[in-house]
Amino acid sequence: MSTLAQPAASLVQSVDWLAVAPPALTALAALAVLVADLFLPRARKPLLGWVAVAALAASALLLLPLRHGDRGTFCVPGHPHVCSYTADHFALVIQFLVLGGALLTALLSVTALTDARGRLPEGEYWFLLLSSAAGAALLPAARDLATLIVALEVASLPAFALVGLRHGDARSTDAALKFFLSSVTATAVSLMGVSFVYATTGTLHLTEIAARIQHVDGSLQTLTQTGVVLTLVGFAFKTAAAPFHFWVPDTYAGAPLPIAAYLSVIGKAVGFTGLILVTVVAFPGYSAAWGPALAVLAALTMTVGNVGALHQQPTRTHSAIRLLAWSSVGQAGYLLVPIAAAGHARDPQTSIGSTVAYALMYAAVNLGAFAVAALVGRGRTRNRVADYRGLYTSRPLTALVLAFFLLCLAGLPPGVIGLFAKVVVFSAAVDAGLGWLAVVMAVNVVVALYYYLQWTALLFRAPEGEPVRLRVPAPLTAAIALTAVLAVALSGAPQLVLRFAGGSLF
Amino acid sequence: MIDISESVMQFLLAFVVAAPLLGALAALLPAPPGLKGTSPEQAVLRHGVTVTGVVLLAAIALAAGFDHDHPSRMQATTDISWIPALHVRIHLGIDGISLPLVVLTALLTFLCALYSYVKPPAGPAPKAYVALLLLLETGTLATFAVLDLVLFFLAFETVLVPMYFLIARWGGEGRRAAAWRFVLYTLLGSVVMLLGLLLVGIKAGTFDMVALATDNGRSLTTSVQVVAVLAIGIGLAVKSPMWPLHSWLPDAHTAAPTTGSVLLAGVLLKMGTYGFVRILLPVAPDGFRTFAPALAAFAVVGIVWGSLACLALARRGARGDLKRLIAYSSVGHMGFVLLGIATMTPTGVNGALFANIAHGLITGLLFFLVGGLKERTGTTDLDTLAKDTGAALYGTAPRLGGLLAFGAVASLGLPGLAGFWGEMLALFGAFRPAAGLSRPAFVTFMAIGALGTLLTAAYLLVVVRRVCMGAAPEQTPRLPDVRGFEFAAWTPLVVLTVLAGLWPKALLGLTDPAVQQFLAGGTR
């Protein structure tokens, strides 16, 4: 073992603490919250929430000093460019997305926890949320398969618990069980794939894999290819790509609403980030295997998601959340398109920028939609789409904001940013010559418009019955305002997110 | 005509595009204290009239300041980088092709706002109505003013949501289904169009229409052009609408409120044909040549199809709806526009552009008139209106009847009125299509198209017979004749129809140089 032969001083690597600060701070905050929970009296528990919000904000701010994107740590001795943790631009953007998303989730959670009146244990809730966020923040920076898997699990395991955290709610625990069982199976499959890849390449570092995978023995080719595809499964599961999407509607409907929002954004971010890292960074040479596979997945996912959403009856309990769940499946399909295109393009790294840009738009807008759903859900707990009827009369501004979010998701003006995000995705597909996928996506955009616009139209109808008037708590207002401002600002200056689609992020 | 400095022109154009958007936002706010009016409804409707009126004035100023000696030159151009990542620039400008459409749009929207001011559409509060109307105006004006493919698409899409709500909220019977069909159909078309636009932009390396037109398809291979034309063409053809992609139109028109129908027919359909001229012809000439015969064939089928459908509707006992009938007539008229474009000759394209404007004026007028008729009689169903012999509108409301007859006559393409020149030039273009297109095929199309004018005349006059004429008017109660605000809204359309018919140079003089330059390869 060469490492052991080296002087003892190098046994402990020097760690670039600043580079790992964002996930590390989040993780520390999680621990701090857990410990503090033991000592805080019941009445002071809401303080934990604000600690978490502050920690997430601080972690996000810690991304600022890293903005040059040239740091890395946990490198292989002697190979300064083979690192397990790299804070390049890609990692930073996704970390920003994850931390920002978690921050918004936290804002939603503050209200949700208050409203739950003790049915949600606060200390555990904040600890789990922050740990999951830490894992999700770690994942985009991970550059070896072990870190990747660990980060994936760190992000997922607390999420299972979060989904089933509500005391005495069968739906919640059911959802958690389904989520959990599907997820661990997918992880096992993914790990199997990792072991295959490891078997043929002998390394877990992504860049090394990329270099070695080109020279795999002919006899081991099939094993490698199988390994590549199996590895994708775990991440595709998190992204909720069809046919790995079945848990999504059930889980979203059962989970506390902020957690559904969290899963729909951060969960997906974890999934597609892993996919991007695995495909574009680790297996670029095997694009012939994963390119078409992802293209088919993308087409299937968006179709399934959209037709599923199409069929939600507005009067059904939880139909709003289920609709958002199905729509998030559909959106996942769009997110996969540029990754699939990367498998067909000459320069894979530029086209994944489209995914990043789309994800940023989607995160802001979808969290906004969930925030409004949380607001409406306070008055009418059944979370039906039909509850939104006449929202404009009772809360004009909220209705307008929700309409804007939905149109952004649909990709139709005045939701300019949604439109441009779709344009970017389309152009990635067209650029890569994936015409058929672009056409499938085009049809899906139309199908999706149906339910988004139907919902939008419902907002402006004459209301049924007396509107429930509740005071809007400040955190919720802040979340809605933040997302709305973000969406409007992005609509005016799409360049803010679309810049990522322009060039390579690595 | 008037010498206006270029920077003022730039401002005017940007103002024309942006003012309705700002107005739409302002319409949602509560009225400021000084402008409250008698009621909030009245205040917001007046706001609509004011904004559209100012935009119309700006558009007229733009037309006045336009250098009529060089209509082929892009004027009042603004070119600002917006999204460098996508190479999208805010590139605005007008030339002889877009100027008439800009003015027409501003005019029709203003007239609609004016009409609604006195006669608010039946439905929910007019606040959202005005906002949507203004949003619609932004979208349409932007479509005609932008010179960037992606922006064109953005503008093209902007009209969908407002129009959807206008139909679904202020429409008549069956409005919801019609609105859905409209929005899904056109969105499907435009998304496919987006694919084509992206293909062009990616392969040519720029989304700038002027650069692409100057390039004239030289940097695109023929196969790329073919695919692009197919994709873009489908999107535009849905909007135009081309047979057999027209089936959203009759429903949408039938269900839409009067102003919605006017704008739909007068402005929205033009966006499709404008796209054909502005994008497809100069950007992908080779690809267009491949599809030109097919386009012409579809156009001609559309002409005959629309006319025959109208004849079927006009027959006694067919329970034909007047608005539906005019919608089908639009299919026929837009067939002439498409035929003109498909010839790829300056004559045909000039004719298409002329027919565009003429159709906007005349069909807008017709929808206004039918709206007025519906308001008076409570129905647009021909059988209910006409009973046994006819509704005898000449007797019960002579001016309205006379105007309706005028509209019908203008619509059937009577020489001396606006409808004629477009049809004539489109047919003349088809008589001698561009080099490389099959002359026998096009001459056949021309002959069938010319026969279509006969069918058009037939159904329009049947309509006049059943609505304006009829026995024993003294037994039916007299209807209120044309009122002041109706005169105000309709007279401009009538006057322009006559003027364009008698002095076609006003339009053709603008479009001809620009079209010549487009077709000759786009270079100056």
Next chain:
Amino acid sequence: MHLAYPAVLSALLFCTGLYGVLARRNAILVLMSVELMLNAVNLNLVAFDVYLSKAARDTLHSGQALTLFTIAIAAAEIGIGLAIVLAVYRNRGTSAIDRLRDAAEGHGDDSDDSAGSDSTVPGAEKAEATA
């Protein structure tokens, strides 16, 4: 020992785990089957690690390192999984996973049960704890 033996064993283990996941109805047993799958992966990783170290292609023993992590993950998973199953059992009185179908699409199209109500397993179906 030839590489084939552990590889085949691992494959068998994985397939057994798969079968368990698909065929068992008791949530605990499903959980165990997942563990089996993870252990198959562990076996794989260790075996390849040895093989690769011998061939001097991987000097970092990454396989073993990942195995350690996997074991830890598996432990955490089991912990959370058992907790969830326990909660389910508390709420429903069963841990048969094919009974948890409340959230199915098409189930009670206009069901009026409010969120959070403890709706039990529908109808007269007996709670059977199958293994």
Next chain:
Amino acid sequence: MTTTTNAVLVPLLPFLGAVAGLLLGRTAPGFVRPLAVLPTLASLVLAVLVAAGQGGGPALDAATQLTPTGSVPVDLALHIDGTAALVAVLVGVVATCVQIYSTGYLRDDPRYPSYAALVSLFTSAMLLVVYTGDLIVLLVGWEVMGICSYFLVGHYWETPQARAASLKAFLVTKLGDVPFLIGLFVLAGDAGSFRITTVLGTVAGGGLHHPTLAALLLLAGVAGKSAQFPLHSWLPDAMAGPTPVSALIHAATMVAAGVYVVARLLPVYQASAAAMTVLAVMAAVTMASAALAALAQDDIKRVLAYSTISQLGYMTGALAAGDRGAAVFHLLSHGAFKALLFLAAGVVIHAAGTNSLAAMSRTGNLRDRVPDAYWTMTVALLALAAIPPFSGFFSKETVLAAAEHAAMGHTVHVPAAAGWTVLVAGLVTALLTGAYALRLWLLAFHGRGADAPGHGRQPVAMNAVLWVLAVPSLAFGGLTYRLLPDWLGGDSLAPALTTSVLGTGLALAGGVLTYGAWRHTTARAARTPLGAVAAHPQADAGLVEAEAVAGHEPAYGDIASAPDPADPGRLLLGPLHRHAAAGFHLDALYRAAFVRPVTAGASLVRFLDREVVETYVRGAGALPRLLGAAVRRAQTGNVQTYVSALLAGTVVLAVAAVLVATGA
């Protein structure tokens, strides 16, 4: 003012009058009559000045571009030769007479303002056609006339006849206009210009590639407008309009336009022997069949309508014989006496309270009620029958002479067969013309029975106009046949002996036959009482006529004929009468050939649009719904199903990816 300025004002003044009339009609009724008459009168004066200025000399040309089109520009061009100048004067005269007459005829009609404006517009359009030197501008005037005739024929829109007739008039002429437009394209395509002078220059230079095609396409339009076989069937029905309108349409405007256009473009026809032959056959069939039909009509105006068609046949016959001068000469003289005939018929209908000849033949004393109409109509009928020295004799004579000239093979470009066709048909028609003219005269003014209802005197405006028009009917031919060749640029228009004798003799023979038949049948009149009288005989002439037209069909079972055994035409025609009365069943033919297929097509399109096009739209909507149902069904809620799908998906994906990647 220069002649050019005057010429521009000639069509412009009535147009402005029309616009002003339409705008002010309801607000300022006092101005309506002056606005109707004065612009037309002024334009007549100017037309005379233009004619004087032009003086039969070289053509006056002036042009400015109306619009560019991208290829062949459209010019606003004047091209005034002697023919144009004279025809414009005729139009002016007839239009002024009609406008003056209408002030009396429709004095109580509330729709008079729009009526007068449309007549002015009509006049303006015809003057535009006459003066323009550009074919597209000509088409503008041509179609504006069509729409004016549509509105004017439909003036009494309460009556079903007027509603149907107006529609038919427009559509049938439009049926001709479609090929006409294409014909213009053919000409412009070869000549590179829509200017008539350029086109004729190209023809002279042999630059026209498809002269036959162009000529025949144009001919369709001409047939429509000039009511030539087979597109003439609209004209008799158009009698449902007010009488002054009929006079205007028949004498000087609409129907004259077709002949005028052929006269203008005669070299195009002469370039193709086939076209000349077709023209000749068309003329021959038209003049003979229409004259036969005229003999069978019961409505006095329909008799005159068929007579117009027949006389137009003479004009096209003259053109087919290659003699433009003769055609225009007949156009001019016919314009005068036909206007007179119609206007007088209007007076007669008003006085008799019916338009039916059968009813008039059972009315006594009509002659004394309307002496002015009686005398002027007698003059006009003599002119129509071409009895010397009335003007019709000279003009028809030149036509026959030209045909004879062509038949002898003395005319270049004209096949002798064409000449013979025209000559024979012309002589037969002369016989028939004499017959129906006398029948009309006898039945209308020599009826026996109860006296006509008492009326006051007819308005002076109406009677004076009759006498004004009687002058040219009497003397125009005799006075001008020596002068006209200078203007029309053709050969001598003096009567030739052979054809004179033959023509006049045949006309007299026709008259004698009719008289004999009338003597034979008139006794039966008393035995079969027939009568249909307007409900309000005291009303203003327009209303009486409207009621008479509306009442004809209910009273007699047919719009064209009456079951009158006392009709000499019935005896003369024998079994042909039934067919002749129905216009030789041309309408039935049209119904079968055009109306039915179009209606069937409309039904088909309606079906296809509803069922087929809708089906794919609905199918597109159903597909997502089906998929949605499938997706829904898959969402069972059982986590094991989910995991199975997950694993199955993984396996499929892995296998497929491996297969694809290994190049399978």
